[in-house]
Amino acid sequence: MNTAHEEGNTIFPKGEQAPADYFLGTAWVKLLLPNDSILHAQIGNVVFEPGARNNWHTHAGGQILIVTDGVGYYQEKGKAIQVIRKGDVVPIAPDVKHWHGASHNSAMTHLAINTNTQNGIVTWLERVTEEEYNSVK
């Protein structure tokens, strides 16, 4: 059993259900900082229920994930899935194609900090297949 998940994440409200066009399974998005044209940053909190994930995508200005609860997956195109856990920080370089989500058996919550948003925020791409999601080792 994952103790971190049992404790739950009560820092932020769960927000709105994530758009089905860009997420598979159930996820929740709470916008914490709308895109700020001076700070060049946008921040959201995302809760993924077990098995949920977003589509492959890129960020023209880069992104940083901070995992605040649970256990999830992060994958960059052409690389193996990384298991990410509460307390992990994942810097994502501009234009790197990737996806993230919960693990098979645990929810995962992360802050998503979009940086250099004057260059763009997100470009959504194709779905993560079951084969890709199940390739975790």
Added chain:
Amino acid sequence: MNTAHEEGNTIFPKGEQAPADYFLGTAWVKLLLPNDSILHAQIGNVVFEPGARNNWHTHAGGQILIVTDGVGYYQEKGKAIQVIRKGDVVPIAPDVKHWHGASHNSAMTHLAINTNTQNGIVTWLERVTEEEYNSVK
């Protein structure tokens, strides 16, 4: 009693004691993301024990605070102290003189996200006096 504080913040290790030159009282700093020259961001987690605060300071590239536990204070020069609590997000524009810290009776933990670090990270200034700290309403 502050329930949020009772739950405690166990997301990150407490880190190193904050430098006495720039902090009054006991605070702890854990660097989560060293300054990244591509993302133009640096992220730390800061735990302030009750009464602890940092000096007045500015960020040439701006900063965003995300309060993850407890109750604290945030003040911009010439304005009243704002009480900030778990779940609050505080965007700080470039070059705005300010300080932050715990409240009198509760610890406070926040993420500190420095943005646009190509412009600079922090310029430390004078101490926050007891009179300033006690001016909270």
